[in-house]
Amino acid sequence: MNAPAPSASLPGHPFVHRRQGELHIEGVPLASLAERHGTPLFVYSKAAMLAALAAYERGFAGRKARICYAMKANSSLGVLQVFARAGCGFDIVSAGELERVIAAGGDASKVIFSGVGKTAQEMRRAMELGIGCFNVESQAELERLSQVASSLGQSAKVSIRVNPNVDPQTHPYISTGLKDNKFGVAHEDTLRVYQLAARLPGLQVVGIDCHIGSQITQTAPYLDAMDRVLDLVEAIEAAGIALQHIDFGGGLGIDYAGDTPPAADALWRELLGRIDARGHSGKLLMIEPGRSLVGNAGVCLTEVLYLKPGEHKNFCIVDAAMNDLPRPAMYQAYHQIVPLSPREGPGINYDVVGPVCESGDWLGRDRNLQVQSGDMLAVLSAGAYCMSMASNYNTRGRAAEVLVDGEQAHLIRRREGAADQMQNESLVQD
Numbered sequence: 489m490n491a492p493a494p495s496a497s498l499p500g501h502p503f504v505h506r507r508q509g510e511l512h513i514e515g516v517p518l519a520s521l522a523e524r525h526g527t528p529l530f531v532y533s534k535a536a537m538l539a540a541l542a543a544y545e546r547g548f549a550g551r552k553a554r555i556c557y558a559m560k561a562n563s564s565l566g567v568l569q570v571f572a573r574a575g576c577g578f579d580i581v582s583a584g585e586l587e588r589v590i591a592a593g594g595d596a597s598k599v600i601f602s603g604v605g606k607t608a609q610e611m612r613r614a615m616e617l618g619i620g621c622f623n624v625e626s627q628a629e630l631e632r633l634s635q636v637a638s639s640l641g642q643s644a645k646v647s648i649r650v651n652p653n654v655d656p657q658t659h660p661y662i663s664t665g666l667k668d669n670k671f672g673v674a675h676e677d678t679l680r681v682y683q684l685a686a687r688l689p690g691l692q693v694v695g696i697d698c699h700i701g702s703q704i705t706q707t708a709p710y711l712d713a714m715d716r717v718l719d720l721v722e723a724i725e726a727a728g729i730a731l732q733h734i735d736f737g738g739g740l741g742i743d744y745a746g747d748t749p750p751a752a753d754a755l756w757r758e759l760l761g762r763i764d765a766r767g768h769s770g771k772l773l774m775i776e777p778g779r780s781l782v783g784n785a786g787v788c789l790t791e792v793l794y795l796k797p798g799e800h801k802n803f804c805i806v807d808a809a810m811n812d813l814p815r816p817a818m819y820q821a822y823h824q825i826v827p828l829s830p831r832e833g834p835g836i837n838y839d840v841v842g843p844v845c846e847s848g849d850w851l852g853r854d855r856n857l858q859v860q861s862g863d864m865l866a867v868l869s870a871g872a873y874c875m876s877m878a879s880n881y882n883t884r885g886r887a888a889e890v891l892v893d894g895e896q897a898h899l900i901r902r903r904e905g906a907a908d909q910m911q912n913e914s915l916v917q918d
């Protein structure tokens with residue numbers, strides 16, 4: 489064994505730490521969970537989620553603010569329950585997500601419905617359940633929502649998602665606020681669309697919304713976007729349309745590999761400075777953070793199946809794969825990979841890969857590891873956009889999930905079997 493400090497948390501992961509060399513999450517040794525539930529296994533720290541939430545709450549102290557967890561980051565019921573009990577609202581992008589909010593005990597009136605392609609059926613269901621607001625992304629969608637609400641004899645609360653044309657300086661697949669992205673109403677069309685919204689039947693304009701991208705690690709794009717949104721707020725209100733809230737989206741990054749995003753409270757101190765300076769401090773503030781609430785609260789445990797040395801590359805073949813952890817294959821994303829019990833001695837460089845039949849099935853490249861078959865590894869920063877993006881490719885069952893709360897470990901999802909995967913299928917009866 490290396491000689492570790494008795495208890496040292498991993499950088500960026502305050503609730504993941506080594507005690508006597510063994511990796512723990514809160515008070516629970518991860519190896520005990522791998523043994524009990526098998527691998528691949530996602531493990532989340534409730535304290536880490538609540539600490540991340542508390543940073544936003546500190547930033548908004550004394551303000552009218554609502555934090556709507558962007559549940560696409562991790563929509564497991566046990567995770568949603570943590571945020572529902574903490575009083576959060578939810579940012580949803582489908583009727584399926586709305587059903588999950590209800591199942592987890594969330595409050596529909598604190599739900600905001602984002603996304604460019606809401607169907608009439610989804611709009612109807614959301615109105616039936618009394619959601620808080622629709623973030624509308626186009627004129628055509630606005631017209632559809634007006635028809636749906638009128639046919640129900642109701643009034644839908646709307647906010648228009650504006651595209652501020654700001655570069656969030658992140659991966660192109662997760663930039664959403666540039667004018668070539670499919671998201672939001674173009675800056676120059678915003679006033680016209682608001683005037684239409686104010687005229688159409690069945691709609692009640694309540695706010696403005698903007699979301700510029702994800703894994704943002706700098707403050708400047710946020711400040712630029714806020715300035716542009718406030719310009720629009722002033723133009724819309726000058727046209728006689730009052731706005732009750734500003735929804736500023738999500739996007740704050742986390743530390744995957746030494747990244748240094750601003751802390752949520754520090755970021756909001758700066759943004760509130762802009763809002764106050766322009767006289768909008770009376771407005772309700774809403775945000776839609778996803779990754780920054782759950783990303784570094786989770787790890788994925790995986791077992792080393794085989795080592796395959798090669799002339800040019802060594803492969804460390806593990807039992808988790810791109811269907812469990814799609815981010816490396818999709819975005820060349822970097823996740824740290826560490827052993828649960830480090831071995832002594834120098835490591836060698838491995839590509840850590842899964843069993844799926846694709847060359848894109850890798851979890852980490854050129855990782856220096858001292859491992860043997862049967863060892864357990866933890867893929868870090870796996871709380872966001874991993875389980876929620878997992879698939880059954882290669883007919884692999886989705887992993888089990890455990891939520892740790894102090895010394896307690898709760899199984900919040902059992903491992904999916906082959907029968908679970910086939911339950912909606914049928915053979916043709918001749």
Ligand code: LLP
Nearest residue numbers: 558602699702703738739776777778779873
């Ligand atoms: N609000 C809206 C309208 C969004 O589209 C998103 C994320 C969020 C809020 C939450 O953003 P966050 O705080 O999590 O950055 N699968 C990608 C990330 C896609 C993000 C999509 N939209 C990844 O794994 O990096």
